[in-house]
Amino acid sequence: MHLTLEFGGGLELLLKSSTKVHKVEVPPKDGEGKVTMKGLLSWVKANLIKERPEMFVKGDSVRPGVLVLINDCDWELCGGLDAELEEKDVVVFISTLHGG
Amino acid sequence: MDGGRRGRGRRQAIEKELKKLREEREELDGRIRLLESQLEVRPEGVDGAAAGEGVVYGSCDGSVACRRRRGNGFAPDGGLPADMIYRYSRHLLLPDFGVEGQRKLSQSSILVVGAGGLGSPVALYLAACGVGCLGIVDGDDVELNNLHRQIIHKEAYVGQPKVKSAADACREINSSIKVVDHHHTLKPRNALEIVRKYDIVVDATDNLPTRYMISDCCVLLNKPLVSGAALGLEGQLTVYHHNGSPCYRCLFPSPPPVAACQRCSDSGVLGVVPGVIGCLQALEAIKVATAVGEPLCGRMLLFDALSARIRIVKLRGSLPDCTICGENSVFTEQDFQKFDYENFTQSPMSDKTAPSVNLLPENARITSRDYKRLVDNGEPHLLLDVRPMHHFQIASISPSMNIPLSMLEEKLPTLKTSLKETGAASASGKEPALVVLCRRGNDSQRAVQLLRENGFASAKDIIGGLQAWGQDVDPDFPVY
Numbered sequence: 341m342h343l344t345l346e347f348g349g350g351l352e353l354l355l356k357s358s359t360k361v362h363k364v365e366v367p368p369k370d371g372e373g374k375v376t377m378k379g380l381l382s383w384v385k386a387n388l389i390k391e392r393p394e395m396f397v398k399g400d401s402v403r404p405g406v407l408v409l410i411n412d413c414d415w416e417l418c419g420g421l422d423a424e425l426e427e428k429d430v431v432v433f434i435s436t437l438h439g440g
Numbered sequence: 441m442d443g444g445r446r447g448r449g450r451r452q453a454i455e456k457e458l459k460k461l462r463e464e465r466e467e468l469d470g471r472i473r474l475l476e477s478q479l480e481v482r483p484e485g486v487d488g489a490a491a492g493e494g495v496v497y498g499s500c501d502g503s504v505a506c507r508r509r510r511g512n513g514f515a516p517d518g519g520l521p522a523d524m525i526y527r528y529s530r531h532l533l534l535p536d537f538g539v540e541g542q543r544k545l546s547q548s549s550i551l552v553v554g555a556g557g558l559g560s561p562v563a564l565y566l567a568a569c570g571v572g573c574l575g576i577v578d579g580d581d582v583e584l585n586n587l588h589r590q591i592i593h594k595e596a597y598v599g600q601p602k603v604k605s606a607a608d609a610c611r612e613i614n615s616s617i618k619v620v621d622h623h624h625t626l627k628p629r630n631a632l633e634i635v636r637k638y639d640i641v642v643d644a645t646d647n648l649p650t651r652y653m654i655s656d657c658c659v660l661l662n663k664p665l666v667s668g669a670a671l672g673l674e675g676q677l678t679v680y681h682h683n684g685s686p687c688y689r690c691l692f693p694s695p696p697p698v699a700a701c702q703r704c705s706d707s708g709v710l711g712v713v714p715g716v717i718g719c720l721q722a723l724e725a726i727k728v729a730t731a732v733g734e735p736l737c738g739r740m741l742l743f744d745a746l747s748a749r750i751r752i753v754k755l756r757g758s759l760p761d762c763t764i765c766g767e768n769s770v771f772t773e774q775d776f777q778k779f780d781y782e783n784f785t786q787s788p789m790s791d792k793t794a795p796s797v798n799l800l801p802e803n804a805r806i807t808s809r810d811y812k813r814l815v816d817n818g819e820p821h822l823l824l825d826v827r828p829m830h831h832f833q834i835a836s837i838s839p840s841m842n843i844p845l846s847m848l849e850e851k852l853p854t855l856k857t858s859l860k861e862t863g864a865a866s867a868s869g870k871e872p873a874l875v876v877l878c879r880r881g882n883d884s885q886r887a888v889q890l891l892r893e894n895g896f897a898s899a900k901d902i903i904g905g906l907q908a909w910g911q912d913v914d915p916d917f918p919v920y
Contacts, residue, residue: 348744349674350702360747391846395700405696407740409753416756432753434742436692439671439704439791440558440646440714 349435470521548729549573557714558644560592565722567610579625589711649781655688675717685737820866
């Protein structure tokens with residue numbers, strides 16, 4: 341499944357290549373043909389994260405302080421971990437900022 | 441036909457005359473009110489200008505008081521005096537804003553928490569646009585390294601309280617509004633008392649525990665919160681607890697790990713970035729105050745300066761089971777005053793104090809003065825600077841070797857070689873000491889831990905890093 345992933349607020353620094361936008365091909369979980377957010381998180385952890393995975397995930401979700409947006413919408417409104425992604429969806433992971 | 445046209449022309453002429461007379465009356469009323477207000481204020485020893493009231497610290501006793509003040513010249517019936525019409529004419533010409541918008545603005549009181557990179561444009565714009573009462577809270581003093589982004593402060597104010605500097609600047613721009621400077625760091629013990637006096641709060645602070653505190657406080661007192669943040673080359677903006685939007689806790693029930701909380705004083709920030717977000721915060725505050733347009737409620741604006749992109753995303757609504765703003769919340773003002781926000785977030789209520797770690801035994805650490813003696817005695821050693829490369833480029837002690845902490849593990853062989861060469865070059869043949877240095881003495885401890893685990897048993901770090909070096913040994917060493 342073709343997805344566009346974007347990382348911001350410093351999360352991009354955890355990735356193997358610290359660019360913010362990643363166009364990726366995520367294989368659906370065997371047989372089901374679907375990619376859920378839960379599946380995507382473990383795929384990102386295994387394939388994109390280079391260092392300090394605890395700065396990105398906690399348990400099977402994202403760590404506190406990370407906003408997840410599916411097509412510019414808070415993932416809490418789309419089903420959270422169980423949200424099913426569709427072809428060409430844009431998923432944004434953004435760490436909240438506190439500076440000023 | 442002809443008679444009809446003549447009748448219409450006559451009607452238009454009368455309407456025109458009426459409009460003119462009404463305007464004249466409004467202008468006269470305004471002038472009368474202004475003179476009356478001067479008569480009223482003078483005997484108390486304040487020189488006519490209402491802004492003078494703000495000079496007396498803490499004199500703002502709330503939005504009600506701000507509504508009663510006359511300096512802005514608005515009458516209860518909403519008429520505008522001539523001088524105000526002229527001053528805000530470009531606002532009045534906006535069909536969506538007009539007299540009604542300006543009147544509401546002049547009756548609103550807005551509190552800006554933090555007179556830094558975000559707070560600077562917020563306060564400047566709110567003062568300029570004619571907010572009735574503008575409060576500014578900040579406990580810090582102006583520092584030279586603030587000026588590249590905190591544009592409200594001038595060089596002459598370095599070392600003086602930020603609130604004084606900011607309030608003076610606002611009064612210079614607009615002497616007809618009330619400006620109140622609260623020279624405090626906002627804390628749970630004083631926040632309720634200060635915030636209660638205002639209609640709208642702007643969060644322009646620089647740290648996580650203060651953000652949780654301000655949000656909780658605004659929920660308790662039912663105030664809309666215009667929240668902005670900026671770091672590096674990114675900014676974020678939203679309006680909390682207004683028109684069904686969530687509070688900060690709905691969005692972030694648990695605080696992030698300490699290591700994820702970057703500070704401007706560590707990570708840097710491009711001056712214009714908080715400027716952009718601050719301007720947008722002023723705009724949102726004006727929209728909330730005047731009920732004009734659609735404030736950024738339940739949405740968040742994400743600004744990426746590097747790629748020149750702005751993304752506006754939809755957020756969850758307020759959570760019914762939120763511990764603070766939820767229906768069954770049991771969080772009271774007493775709970776708030778006792779709540780330890782620094783403990784909750786494990787971070788200090790300040791941008792400056794990086795929490796210091798203590799990872800090494802005493803015998804694995806030396807002071808910057810010890811290191812100076814070691815250099816003066818000509819003892820063979822290698823100074824390893826583990827800061828990121830771009831830090832090393834700002835300033836460094838010569839000679840020293842730079843291997844950033846993040847690369848140390850893979851560069852251990854290089855280090856081993858350099859250490860050997862240092863040993864060979866020394867006359868005594870003594871094994872050279874390995875001394876590790878960073879900016880403040882935290883990363884150097886992590887580096888020494890790693891080194892000791894990998895066979896560099898004698899590695900030591902310099903307590904307090906380059907900051908201590910600049911303070912105790914070389915006052916000419918540039919601080920950053």
